[in-house]
Amino acid sequence: MRPIFLGIIVWGMLLGACSTVKDVVAPTPPDVPSLAALGSKKGQPIRSHFDHLGHPVLSHPLTVTVREIPFDKASFQTYAKRAKEDGKSVEVTYIDSLKTKPTYIQMAVEDKIVLRNLLNNEDNKKVRSYLEKDGSKGIVTQLSFYMDPMEASQLLGVQKLELCHDSKKGMALMAQVNGQKTLFDLRYATVFQYELNGFCWGEDLYGRPRIETINEGGACPKGLERKAAKLDREKSYLKL
Numbered sequence: 001m002r003p004i005f006l007g008i009i010v011w012g013m014l015l016g017a018c019s020t021v022k023d024v025v026a027p028t029p030p031d032v033p034s035l036a037a038l039g040s041k042k043g044q045p046i047r048s049h050f051d052h053l054g055h056p057v058l059s060h061p062l063t064v065t066v067r068e069i070p071f072d073k074a075s076f077q078t079y080a081k082r083a084k085e086d087g088k089s090v091e092v093t094y095i096d097s098l099k100t101k102p103t104y105i106q107m108a109v110e111d112k113i114v115l116r117n118l119l120n121n122e123d124n125k126k127v128r129s130y131l132e133k134d135g136s137k138g139i140v141t142q143l144s145f146y147m148d149p150m151e152a153s154q155l156l157g158v159q160k161l162e163l164c165h166d167s168k169k170g171m172a173l174m175a176q177v178n179g180q181k182t183l184f185d186l187r188y189a190t191v192f193q194y195e196l197n198g199f200c201w202g203e204d205l206y207g208r209p210r211i212e213t214i215n216e217g218g219a220c221p222k223g224l225e226r227k228a229a230k231l232d233r234e235k236s237y238l239k240l
Contacts, residue, residue, distance in 0.1 A: 032191040034171055035064065035107060035163055036115070037140045038127070041196050050194075053130070053137055055171050057123040061162035063110040064173065066155055069144075070101040075193070079104065079146050082192035091146065105152055105189075108142040109163070112197075112214045115141070120210050131199065132209050135227030139214065142195035147188065155184070200224040201231060 033039060038053040071079070076094040083090050092102035109115050119127065119139075131137055147155070155161075160176040161184070173184040200220035202212040209228040213221065220226050 033140045033143070033194050035109065035140055035143055036062065036171060038131070038137055039140070040136045040138065055165070056119055056127050058118055058163065058165045059121060059123050061164040061174060062115060062118065064107055064161045064163050065110045066105055066107050066161060068103045068152065068156055069106050070103050075104065075144070079190065079192040083190050086190060088190060104144055104146045105155060106142065106144050112141065115139070116211050116214055128209070128211070132228035135229065138196040138198040140194050141197050141214065143191055144193035145186070145189040145191040147186070147190070198226060200226060201228040203231060
Protein backbone atom coordinates (compact mmCIF):
# COMPACT_ATOMS: atom_id res chain seq x y z
CA MET A 1 0.00 0.00 0.00
CA ARG A 2 1.24 3.46 -0.84
CA PRO A 3 1.59 5.76 2.19
CA ILE A 4 -0.67 8.78 1.83
CA PHE A 5 0.60 10.77 4.80
CA LEU A 6 3.68 12.77 3.89
CA GLY A 7 4.81 13.35 7.46
CA ILE A 8 4.10 15.49 10.47
CA ILE A 9 4.64 19.20 9.82
CA VAL A 10 4.98 22.09 12.26
CA TRP A 11 1.52 23.70 12.12
CA GLY A 12 2.81 27.23 12.60
CA MET A 13 4.85 26.86 9.41
CA LEU A 14 1.77 25.63 7.55
CA LEU A 15 -0.29 28.61 8.62
CA GLY A 16 2.42 30.85 7.18
CA ALA A 17 2.35 28.87 3.96
CA CYS A 18 -1.44 29.18 3.73
CA SER A 19 -1.19 32.94 3.54
CA THR A 20 1.48 32.95 0.83
CA VAL A 21 0.37 35.00 -2.16
CA LYS A 22 0.55 33.19 -5.49
CA ASP A 23 -0.21 34.48 -8.97
CA VAL A 24 -3.64 33.48 -10.19
CA VAL A 25 -2.35 31.87 -13.41
CA ALA A 26 -0.77 28.46 -12.90
CA PRO A 27 2.45 27.84 -14.88
CA THR A 28 1.24 24.47 -16.14
CA PRO A 29 -2.25 22.96 -15.96
CA PRO A 30 -2.61 19.93 -13.67
CA ASP A 31 -3.76 16.56 -15.01
CA VAL A 32 -7.07 16.87 -13.17
CA PRO A 33 -8.93 19.70 -11.45
CA SER A 34 -8.27 19.99 -7.73
CA LEU A 35 -10.52 21.35 -5.01
CA ALA A 36 -10.85 25.16 -5.21
CA ALA A 37 -9.28 25.21 -8.71
CA LEU A 38 -10.45 28.07 -10.93
CA GLY A 39 -11.25 27.28 -14.55
CA SER A 40 -13.95 26.32 -17.01
CA LYS A 41 -15.49 23.07 -18.16
CA LYS A 42 -14.90 22.26 -21.84
CA GLY A 43 -16.61 18.87 -21.90
CA GLN A 44 -17.10 15.75 -19.81
CA PRO A 45 -15.69 14.96 -17.42
CA ILE A 46 -11.95 15.64 -16.66
CA ARG A 47 -8.43 16.31 -17.96
CA SER A 48 -8.32 17.95 -21.40
CA HIS A 49 -11.87 19.18 -20.79
CA PHE A 50 -10.92 21.38 -17.81
CA ASP A 51 -9.37 24.73 -18.72
CA HIS A 52 -7.30 25.42 -15.60
CA LEU A 53 -6.70 29.03 -14.54
CA GLY A 54 -5.15 28.59 -11.09
CA HIS A 55 -6.20 28.81 -7.43
CA PRO A 56 -7.34 31.65 -5.19
CA VAL A 57 -5.18 32.71 -2.26
CA LEU A 58 -6.42 31.15 0.98
CA SER A 59 -5.50 33.53 3.78
CA HIS A 60 -6.63 30.87 6.24
CA PRO A 61 -7.44 27.14 5.89
CA LEU A 62 -10.74 26.10 4.33
CA THR A 63 -12.62 23.20 5.97
CA VAL A 64 -13.29 20.22 3.71
CA THR A 65 -15.76 17.36 4.18
CA VAL A 66 -15.38 13.77 2.97
CA ARG A 67 -17.95 11.01 2.67
CA GLU A 68 -18.13 7.49 1.31
CA ILE A 69 -20.68 6.82 -1.45
CA PRO A 70 -21.64 3.50 -3.10
CA PHE A 71 -21.08 3.35 -6.85
CA ASP A 72 -24.13 3.16 -9.08
CA LYS A 73 -23.91 1.99 -12.68
CA ALA A 74 -23.36 5.48 -14.12
CA SER A 75 -20.67 6.57 -11.65
CA PHE A 76 -18.84 3.25 -12.01
CA GLN A 77 -18.77 3.54 -15.80
CA THR A 78 -17.38 7.07 -15.49
CA TYR A 79 -14.71 5.89 -13.03
CA ALA A 80 -13.75 2.89 -15.21
CA LYS A 81 -13.42 5.09 -18.31
CA ARG A 82 -11.29 7.62 -16.41
CA ALA A 83 -9.02 4.92 -14.94
CA LYS A 84 -8.38 3.42 -18.39
CA GLU A 85 -7.63 6.85 -19.87
CA ASP A 86 -5.14 7.38 -17.03
CA GLY A 87 -3.45 4.06 -17.81
CA LYS A 88 -4.60 2.59 -14.49
CA SER A 89 -6.28 -0.72 -13.81
CA VAL A 90 -9.95 -0.70 -12.78
CA GLU A 91 -9.50 -1.80 -9.19
CA VAL A 92 -13.08 -2.72 -8.29
CA THR A 93 -15.85 -4.80 -9.81
CA TYR A 94 -19.38 -3.51 -10.02
CA ILE A 95 -22.28 -5.99 -10.23
CA ASP A 96 -25.67 -4.31 -10.30
CA SER A 97 -27.52 -7.29 -8.82
CA LEU A 98 -25.36 -7.43 -5.68
CA LYS A 99 -26.70 -5.53 -2.67
CA THR A 100 -23.25 -4.45 -1.44
CA LYS A 101 -21.57 -2.09 -3.89
CA PRO A 102 -17.97 -0.82 -4.02
CA THR A 103 -17.57 2.75 -2.84
CA TYR A 104 -15.78 5.96 -3.76
CA ILE A 105 -14.95 9.19 -1.92
CA GLN A 106 -16.64 12.54 -2.38
CA MET A 107 -14.77 15.58 -1.08
CA ALA A 108 -16.34 19.03 -0.88
CA VAL A 109 -15.82 22.56 0.44
CA GLU A 110 -17.88 22.65 3.63
CA ASP A 111 -18.91 26.32 3.69
CA LYS A 112 -19.26 28.25 0.44
CA ILE A 113 -19.90 31.49 2.33
CA VAL A 114 -16.42 31.23 3.84
CA LEU A 115 -15.01 30.52 0.36
CA ARG A 116 -16.87 33.53 -1.03
CA ASN A 117 -15.44 35.76 1.68
CA LEU A 118 -11.93 34.52 0.92
CA LEU A 119 -12.43 35.29 -2.78
CA ASN A 120 -13.56 38.82 -1.88
CA ASN A 121 -10.65 39.70 0.39
CA GLU A 122 -7.71 41.88 -0.62
CA ASP A 123 -5.36 38.92 -1.19
CA ASN A 124 -7.54 37.85 -4.13
CA LYS A 125 -7.74 41.24 -5.85
CA LYS A 126 -5.92 39.89 -8.92
CA VAL A 127 -8.13 36.81 -8.98
CA ARG A 128 -11.33 38.88 -8.92
CA SER A 129 -9.99 41.23 -11.58
CA TYR A 130 -9.48 38.27 -13.90
CA LEU A 131 -12.85 36.71 -13.09
CA GLU A 132 -14.60 40.03 -13.71
CA LYS A 133 -13.24 40.04 -17.26
CA ASP A 134 -13.93 36.35 -17.98
CA GLY A 135 -17.40 35.28 -16.92
CA SER A 136 -16.88 31.72 -18.17
CA LYS A 137 -14.66 30.72 -15.23
CA GLY A 138 -15.91 28.98 -12.10
CA ILE A 139 -14.48 27.24 -9.04
CA VAL A 140 -14.32 23.51 -8.22
CA THR A 141 -16.21 22.87 -4.99
CA GLN A 142 -16.54 19.09 -5.08
CA LEU A 143 -14.50 16.10 -6.28
CA SER A 144 -15.37 12.42 -6.61
CA PHE A 145 -12.52 9.92 -6.70
CA TYR A 146 -11.58 6.30 -6.09
CA MET A 147 -8.62 5.33 -3.95
CA ASP A 148 -7.27 2.19 -2.26
CA PRO A 149 -9.82 1.09 0.40
CA MET A 150 -7.26 1.19 3.22
CA GLU A 151 -6.18 4.69 2.17
CA ALA A 152 -9.84 5.71 1.92
CA SER A 153 -10.40 4.41 5.44
CA GLN A 154 -7.56 6.62 6.70
CA LEU A 155 -9.00 9.62 4.92
CA LEU A 156 -12.51 9.02 6.29
CA GLY A 157 -11.09 8.60 9.78
CA VAL A 158 -9.41 12.00 10.10
CA GLN A 159 -10.74 14.32 12.79
CA LYS A 160 -10.55 17.41 10.61
CA LEU A 161 -9.56 18.10 7.01
CA GLU A 162 -8.57 21.53 5.70
CA LEU A 163 -7.42 22.97 2.39
CA CYS A 164 -4.66 25.56 2.53
CA HIS A 165 -1.90 27.02 0.39
CA ASP A 166 1.50 25.36 0.65
CA SER A 167 4.31 27.37 -0.96
CA LYS A 168 5.98 24.23 -2.34
CA LYS A 169 3.00 22.14 -3.42
CA GLY A 170 0.33 24.73 -4.22
CA MET A 171 -2.95 23.64 -2.65
CA ALA A 172 -2.46 21.10 0.14
CA LEU A 173 -4.82 19.01 2.25
CA MET A 174 -4.07 19.18 5.97
CA ALA A 175 -5.46 16.38 8.12
CA GLN A 176 -5.76 16.31 11.89
CA VAL A 177 -4.98 12.80 13.10
CA ASN A 178 -4.74 12.03 16.82
CA GLY A 179 -4.13 15.69 17.52
CA GLN A 180 -1.30 15.96 14.96
CA LYS A 181 -1.37 18.00 11.75
CA THR A 182 -0.36 16.03 8.67
CA LEU A 183 -0.09 16.61 4.92
CA PHE A 184 -2.41 14.37 2.94
CA ASP A 185 -1.43 13.15 -0.53
CA LEU A 186 -4.06 12.32 -3.17
CA ARG A 187 -1.72 11.85 -6.13
CA TYR A 188 -2.67 8.19 -6.53
CA ALA A 189 -6.42 8.74 -6.36
CA THR A 190 -8.46 8.49 -9.58
CA VAL A 191 -10.60 11.62 -9.85
CA PHE A 192 -13.53 10.96 -12.16
CA GLN A 193 -16.11 13.68 -11.46
CA TYR A 194 -16.10 17.26 -10.25
CA GLU A 195 -18.57 20.07 -9.55
CA LEU A 196 -17.79 23.45 -11.03
CA ASN A 197 -19.73 26.41 -9.59
CA GLY A 198 -20.07 29.84 -11.14
CA PHE A 199 -20.45 33.22 -9.44
CA CYS A 200 -23.21 35.75 -8.91
CA TRP A 201 -21.88 39.31 -8.84
CA GLY A 202 -23.10 42.40 -7.04
CA GLU A 203 -21.47 45.62 -5.84
CA ASP A 204 -19.95 46.73 -2.54
CA LEU A 205 -20.71 50.09 -0.86
CA TYR A 206 -18.24 51.80 -3.21
CA GLY A 207 -19.79 50.39 -6.39
CA ARG A 208 -17.01 47.88 -6.96
CA PRO A 209 -17.86 44.37 -8.19
CA ARG A 210 -17.85 41.64 -5.55
CA ILE A 211 -18.87 38.00 -5.51
CA GLU A 212 -22.17 37.69 -3.65
CA THR A 213 -22.84 33.97 -4.07
CA ILE A 214 -21.11 30.88 -5.40
CA ASN A 215 -23.79 29.64 -7.76
CA GLU A 216 -24.57 25.93 -8.10
CA GLY A 217 -26.48 26.47 -11.31
CA GLY A 218 -29.53 28.27 -12.63
CA ALA A 219 -30.31 31.95 -12.46
CA CYS A 220 -28.71 34.33 -9.98
CA PRO A 221 -30.91 35.96 -7.31
CA LYS A 222 -32.63 39.21 -8.33
CA GLY A 223 -30.23 42.14 -8.54
CA LEU A 224 -27.15 39.95 -9.12
CA GLU A 225 -25.43 39.05 -12.39
CA ARG A 226 -23.59 35.95 -13.57
CA LYS A 227 -21.08 38.21 -15.33
CA ALA A 228 -19.58 41.23 -13.57
CA ALA A 229 -19.47 43.15 -16.86
CA LYS A 230 -23.27 43.27 -16.90
CA LEU A 231 -23.23 45.40 -13.74
CA ASP A 232 -21.58 48.23 -15.69
CA ARG A 233 -24.07 47.88 -18.54
CA GLU A 234 -26.94 48.06 -16.05
CA LYS A 235 -25.51 51.28 -14.59
CA SER A 236 -25.22 52.82 -18.08
CA TYR A 237 -28.82 51.88 -18.83
CA LEU A 238 -30.11 53.47 -15.60
CA LYS A 239 -28.22 56.71 -16.36
CA LEU A 240 -30.06 56.93 -19.68
